[in-house]
Amino acid sequence: MSAQESHDSADVAARVERRWATISVIIIVVMAIVAAFAGIHQVTMPQARVEIVDPSRLHLSGEFAEANLGSVAEQDGSVTVRAIGQQYSFTPACILVPAATPITLRATSADVIHGIIVQGTNINTMLVPGYVSNQAMRFDKTGDYVMPCQEFCSFGHEGMWGKVRVIDKADFAARAKNGGRLSCVGE
């Protein structure tokens, strides 16, 4: 190999290295943009099935109007509970449900992010303003379960407690007979 040839191949190597370095920098930049976009997009949006609701109009009409909150017996034998969280309480503050029954909790927030956790169970969901949380529940034993807010929601957070009261299935059916919305507030 002559001196000239080795000089040329050093040039070629340098050019190829620069090209691949540029390509790898472009790949890294593209990946960073994709990661940033996905991160920002996903934190502003729950990732499961999304149901939206206008938090500023909850009380006025629709599913979460005050008269529609509480527990209702469905035709198929299940129970639906509708509730909202707001600084610093849950409505209803005492949720009444039957034992040994599939229950769907549908809940949302009227202001900031709150959370529902039911003592001694794996029931745990966030209440995000603008979105409806769906949580399947089932209680085999009757009794009272405390339900604190599990998401720091400002200065009154530690006072934000609700309760779930599980009653006998037949008692619940008797109370649900006339189709109203049930709760145990004030009992």
Ligand SMILES: [Cu+2]
């Ligand atoms: Cu809260």
